[in-house]
Amino acid sequence: MKHIDLIIIGGGPIGIACGLEAKKKGIDYLIIEKGPIVNSLFNYPINMQFFSSSEKLEIDNIPFISKEAKPKRNEALEYYRRIVTSNDLNINLFEKVNKVDKESDIFKIETEKQTYTASFVIVATGFYDIPNTINVPGEDLPKVSHYYKDPHFYAKQKLAVIGASNSAVDAALECYRKGAEVTMIVRGPEIGRRVKYWVRPDIENRIKEGSIKAFYNATVKEVSKDKIKISIPNEDIEIDNDYVLALTGYKPNFGFLKKIGINLSEDEKLYPEYNGETMESNVPNLYLAGVICGGMDTHVWFIENSRIHAKAIIHSITQK
Structure with missing residues (x-):
């Protein structure tokens, strides 16, 4: 069983941003993604055009150059793929996380392929997996x-x-x-x-x-x-x-969050519990990043306003 200081579950833009920040701070990290790089974006419609302009989709101040002000799916795939490859990020693809348990201060992460232990976990799994x-x-x-x-x-x-x-x-x-x-x-x-x-x-x-x-x-x-x-x-x-x-919308995997031990609000919004400054959930040393922070309100958090989660989380981890 391999121990890694930080496991990041989800290899979308925000998971990648967390990986970049962890690498800069010298943290031993691993991103685990169940599909290809930015799996959710890969599954978007072929001709999809973003609402946000390219500079608002940038992570870590890496320029995103697109043909139009608002980039399309294929340009976003190219952008995030280049970031992962050029920065040689530590990422395991096509490896689904099935279970996360916590024993004392250590997390045990079971995937389809192997089992890891970690001191810290970031969940950045998005919301595109389960349709309404x-x-x-x-x-x-x-x-x-x-x-x-x-x-x-x-x-x-x-x-x-x-x-x-x-x-x-x-x-x-x-x-x-x-x-x-x-x-x-x-x-x-x-x-x-x-x-x-x-x-x-x-x-x-x-x-x-x-x-x-x-x-x-x-x-x-x-x-x-x-x-x-x-x-x-x-x-x-x-x-x-x-x-x-x-096409009636999608929702986060609330069952997965509950199994980890994250508290959800009792209303229909199902907001997960976390500290707004550090993004740490009610489970100590387990952090939330990106759109899942909004529960059923999947329009509240998106790439351009949740990029800040990476710095907040990694800062909190380094302080510990």
Whole structure:
């Protein structure tokens, strides 16, 4: 069993930032990532464009140069990959952490491949792993997906997009432009208010002209082999359907956090308990970094405002 002073769980931008800071301070560290470098970004839609400008996605003051002010997925992958490789960060990829226990002052971290011990642990696992399900009959059919990758797949297909956030709007527009017959199913009375300001007029105009059909104040009742049943004000209707993209958001792995011993708030937000200055959780020497700090409010913390977590955490560790 190998002992490492600091284990960082999660190799996304914030986990990488923690690794950079630990390396600068001479701390013996290891980043463990269940997939490739920045696994969550890798799984974003192929044509995804960030809301943030490139300089706000920078970590450790390393310049992020992009073709446009707001970079796209492939540019972000290149940026973070170069940081990992050029700085020779100590990172194990495609190694999922299954369990974290604490015995006295030492953590025991079990992965799919081996077991480690550590004096300190940082959890920076993001929120993209577990989709918010719609909990209706037929959700488990192969035609239903909670992740969207490439619009080409849906060309000439009747596609229902559930949701009205950035991911749902991007998918609806891209698939429409590749030849899909797109219907949006929106729970509220309008397209989400957080949709990127340069995209919102596009989707509203496509709906207004009838290129994309939208049902507002609507919920899905059932998905079947070739139809989808939805409830709209005063009636239920069925529409022909080939594929469903249920882009209703994602959430952190709260079960994993609970098993580690992290306290969560008792309301529906499930905020984890941590010190706002040091990012140390209620479990001594176990720190939280990045979007997981916001519980179900996954829009509160993101790359540009959680970069500061790395310095705060490593400073706390060095003081100990």
